[in-house]
Amino acid sequence: MTNPQSDYIAAAQREPTEITSRGAGRRAVVVxxxxxxxxxxxxxxxxxxxxxxxxxxxxxxxxxxxxxxxxx
Missing domain, CATH: 1.20.5 (Single alpha-helices involved in coiled-coils or other helix-helix interfaces)
Incomplete structure (x- = not known):
């Protein structure tokens, strides 16, 4: 099982990564x-x-x- 936090951090090293929430849309951007x-x-x-x-x-x-x- 992968760690979602690690996935977001790895993705943010390549490009800004949006974290969304159902119904609330974009909640944060990780860079x-x-x-x-x-x-x-x-x-x-x-x-x-x-x-x-x-x-x-x-x-x-x-x-x-x-x-x-x-x-x-």
Whole structure:
């Protein structure tokens, strides 16, 4: 008799593997650690790109104006 958990883990090493439940559909997706790490890195990269774009859209403050505002 095979161990279903081992089967899911082995399958996830090749590709993301869905675990489903009757009537409830997809309940979870099992992925390899490498896939998970790449996915997290891609999400972090996207967040950094968005943050940089947002920062470029903000009004710029001249150094002299900042120094004056700070009383320096």
């Amino acid at each position: 390899s650690p490498e896939f998970y790490d790449r996915a997290l890195q891609a999400l972090e990269d996207q967040a950094n790109v968005r943050a940089a774009a947002d920062a470029r859209r903000k009004p710029r403050i001249l150094f002299e104006d900042l120094m004056e505002e700070l009383g320096l």
